[in-house]
Amino acid sequence: MNISIDELFKALDLPFLLDYKKENDSEYLLRLKSKKNEWNIKIILKGFPYFLPKSYLLDEDLIGFLAHVNENGVICLEESDSIIINYNEPLNILSLYIEKVLELLDDAKQLISKDDLLNEFEGYFVNKVKYINSFYNAEDKIERIALKIGNESFSTSCKPILIYDDKKGFPSTFSNVNQVNNTKVNILHIPLEIGVLPPSKKMLLDLHSYIKNLYEYIPKNHSDFINKFLNKKNTKRHNFYILFSMPRTKGERTQFLVHYYSKAKVKHPLDEEQTDFKIDLYFLNRNNETYLKERGGSNNNLSNKKISIIGCGSVGSEISMMLAKSGIGELTLIDNDILTQDNIFRHRLGGSSLNYLPNNKLMVINNTKVKLLETQIKKDIPYIKINPKFNNFNNLLEDKNLLESDIVIVAVGSPMENIDINMKLKNLGLNKVIFCWNEADGVGGHSVSLDLEKSCYECLYTNNEGFTNFNELAFLELGQNISKNLTGCAGVFTPFSYLDSSSTALLASKQCIEMLINNLHSQALSWKTLSSVNLKVTQRFIESNLQEVKNLESKSKCRICNE
Amino acid sequence: MNLQKEFEDFHQKIRLGTYDENQTLREKRDLLIDELKDKLKDEKVPNTTKKLTFTKLDQGSYAMNTGIKPKDDDYDIDVGVIFDVTNEEYESHKLKKLVFDKLNLNYKRTVKYNRPCITVEYADGYHVDLAIYSKNNEDIHIAWGKENSKQENKLWYKSEPKKLTKWVADVSSDADKYQQYRRCIRFIKKWKEKHFSSDGNNAPASIGLTIQARNYFYYHKDNYLDTLIYIAERMKSDFNLNPESRKMNIDVRLPVEPRKNVYYKMSEIQQDNFYEKIEALVESLKDARNEDSRNKACKILRKVFGDEFPLSDDDDITECSKSMPFVTTGNSA
16 A cells, blocks of 8 residues: 555544654654643654554653653554554544553653553653563562572673572572573562652763662661671672662562672662662563462462372373463372383473483483473473372272372273272262263364362263163264274374364363362363274264263263162 | 432441351351460460469451451451560560460461461461550550561550540441441442552551541431541641641541551552542542442443442343444453
8 A cells, every 4th residue: 555644644634643844754743732731752753554563762761650651752652562453544543652651651741640650650661671581579678688699700791690588488480490500699678668650861861879769769768677687798799789679559569679880899888878870670581380370371379289190101291281381389290101202293392302322331221201291391390399190090999199189180091000090089079070081083072170079971882771882972983993003012103193182172171270260070071083083983073073072971880889 | 419328238238247257257266266276375474473364355357347258268367366465574575576476386377477476377367466464453554566676676656546446336326327338338348459559558557547537427317428528628738738748647646555657567658659549539438429420320330449449230231232333342352
């Protein structure tokens, strides 16, 4: 579409647009006037009308005092990522855009909008912003916390690296954190009493003065703690660090680390009035549990839940990862198999969990699926507890972790094992159970959520006369030769792909979460393939939708339910 | 514009006090009181054979009927436990510690020893505040002080909990006026919830807001907005400038014993912050009143009271959005 921006501006009919001036082909200066205020802005149109314009506030004195305007004066109007634009109406787009900018600025000028500015304090800074990682959860308590710093401790400017809570220990199982073996120093977390405005455009040039102003907002009753800390660390140094935080009305405190450094060795900045410090500000990549879970959409209420997974093959391993990512706090993984090359196209774990180095005493290879899953999950997800049990379920009937489970998920696949486990779980009083399995050849998969006090796995194999070989959910008729082997009988496997296992695991994981949050159970979920099937399928397969929900009932002839 | 209908709808959303809610809270409180009775059944007043007994007293927003639905389902209920002892018979902190110890035996809850009360927090998201009183022949005193406070700060303080509840209720004998007052308290509490961090003592105590609103309540028939503006402007004038620190200070006294400043916990910086927020409140309420467009007025009030404040009926988002030249979708990947 060929649009003349000039023509558009000429055609604008906006009562609040006092005048405008063209700077160049894509930049225009505008003067806007509302009931209460007058504003000078610059609008830049690039890729218009497929992209919204960008605008800057030219009234520099107000920068640092208005919400949604960052240190460069950029006016942050919409979350542009998720916007849909009717590009056939460029004039309307431009008119509405300018109207919205004016509305935003007027709104930001209201006293009541100060909260918004304080809440987005960290977003105000965009120039040369530096970030470091933090595993510390800042609350309104003054504390001594740990900071890893660059190893060159003699240096006059020693960069901060990672903050954590010494009382909770170093988060070494997560990602490659254990490789951060830098020097640790103790620093102060100082919670300011109220939110303080970010530095204005002018103050940005003298950050040290800005930081010194913050001392006024340190609660008076913290002075004992600070003095104690200073007396302990009364040595002169080149580098000092303080983590400041301040309350936001929306929870999670604003936080930033101030790095003070000086050529000469000097006393702590809170100890003595120093004028020759250089200052660097660091914002934090938050890694604390509450924040990460909220950010990732996982559910904090699930963090005190315990799930056992029996069978950690292609389906069970995927479930364990899905539940970990959903925020479940504790997983007990039960499986007595080891991971081999044959598994890597189907199992959640892949080649990075296999070992190709020669054995030696220093390196004990632990190649059990449960142990490897533990390592992988803990590397990916912090703050989760994993209990790996390299064992057969039958040996774990008195296992404390199993018995404490809120829900047990059975992903062993074998019908006879399922029948056995079903009975034993009921005897143990572990009534909240999910069974899940794939059908062969990618035909489909099923997951059933049960309260064993109401119905059970064996009910699926029970008709009006009693036990039958036929599972009422089945998509394939019985007795077809489905197993494959590539290297002789020992290599027999049932063919199904990673995508099939993931689809089944997804059903089981969703059921698990539903059962935990809404106590929803007694339901079978099935998925079936889109493609044509060469095997003989059941009537249910033909009649069912791509995803099917079936409510389950106890069968009067079920041996287990009527015992 | 007074937006009376929107305020009415808003009130329906925020009020605490549907039958079920009250029922559940009452049950939980009664369970705790019964438990305490049971655990104290063998206790005697020190150095006597007199049984240690108590009666319970409803107090706080529950008794005053000014509660709002809590954020994050953290329901609270205040209850007074009036022991039939004199100040001489039982030292305040010893009696308070006894109650604390008796209740602190259940691992499913957390018991805290706070200055004015014992707080029992339950995992499923509610807490009960128990204020411990001595009856003292109807000269009620409260057991004041934290567990580790200095001895001179742990004492029986004269207190008039019943009189306070009555003082609040006496705002007007007219049912309509009394109702308007209680609703305005709820609106002010929503404002507080939105604009103050829950950390520390950032937020002004609700009882303080209730007292200030009671002091300045002036009925405007069918017009909550004018009543709120009237109250807020006068709340603002309760502040005084400290010429030395250049900060605004506030001192609002309890209308009953112990007649201390209800905002005693707030530091000067927090009081100053409180002032700024009141100032902003007054400005926004007036802006809403002066606004010609109902939509815009509602949007301003949303900024004041939070997103539970309804948008005007004139604002049909879904239809209107389809014809907008650009609009946000919420899609992501």
